[in-house]
Amino acid sequence: MRHALPHLFFQDLGAKVLALVTAVLLWATVSFLGARTFTIEDVPVSVVNLREDLALVSAIDPVDVKVRVPRILLRQHDPQNLVRAFVELSGRGLGEQSAEVTVSPTDPRVDVVIVLPSRVTLALDPVVQRSLPGRVVPEGTPEDGYAVGEATVDPETVQ
Numbered sequence: 001m002r003h004a005l006p007h008l009f010f011q012d013l014g015a016k017v018l019a020l021v022t023a024v025l026l027w028a029t030v031s032f033l034g035a036r037t038f039t040i041e042d043v044p045v046s047v048v049n050l051r052e053d054l055a056l057v058s059a060i061d062p063v064d065v066k067v068r069v070p071r072i073l074l075r076q077h078d079p080q081n082l083v084r085a086f087v088e089l090s091g092r093g094l095g096e097q098s099a100e101v102t103v104s105p106t107d108p109r110v111d112v113v114i115v116l117p118s119r120v121t122l123a124l125d126p127v128v129q130r131s132l133p134g135r136v137v138p139e140g141t142p143e144d145g146y147a148v149g150e151a152t153v154d155p156e157t158v159q
Helices: 004-010 013-033 071-076
Strands: 035-043 045-048 054-056 063-070 083-088 095-105 111-116 119-126
Touching: 035 071, 035 083, 063 071, 063 083, 063 095, 095 111
Parallel strands: 045 083
Antiparallel strands: 035 063, 054 119, 063 111, 083 095, 095 119
């Protein structure tokens, strides 16, 4: 019985050392090269599919996006360039309204965890176009020895 304990430790010593080295390498890989979760702050929100006869009249505040990213990807890219945020406005009408923020990763290895705030408030007004005549209105008085000549406008009307 006294000789059984050392025999237990030293039997298949090569396989046990290999298992230990493999476990340490796996731990190091997961710890140092694994994914990292962090928040990208102040991601600008763009507008897509806004009707041509509507205009966005209120600024959309940026959002914070919590992501899970492989550490190696962080060495290759600026964190601000890992995601794009936008609001889909197709089918929207006039007035103040709430819209859900969609965040799209720029790399398939990026996982979006949460978007804060997930909805934004915006206001849409109609686009109005008018033709107006152009005209020159001189201001002030010319210096001695100078005179104001006849002014022309090209084009004669503007929109």
